[in-house]
Amino acid sequence: MKKFLLMSVLYALLVLPSLAAREQNAVRGVKRAVAMFVAYNFFYIFVVLVLWTSMAD
Template sequence: MKKFLLMSVLYALLVLPSLAAREPNAARGVKRAVAMFVAYNFFYIFVVLVVWMSMEG
């Protein structure tokens, strides 16, 4: 599980921009990519603080 959490950063770097690239409008695609990265970072912080810390104990 820990390895997947660490590898998810690499997956996000590949998947999120490819999803945003499908947007026909370039400016909207950049905004979508930034929004997805921000949402991913908040989710990642939550998972690390809750799940990772519960695995330590």
């Protein structure tokens, strides 16, 4: 599980911009990509603080 959490950063770097690239308007796509990265970072911080500390090696 810890390996998946670490690899999720790489997946996010590939998936989130590709989702935002589907927007017709470039400005809206950039705003969407930034918003998704911010939301992902908050989610990742929460998961690391809550789940990572409770996981056994």
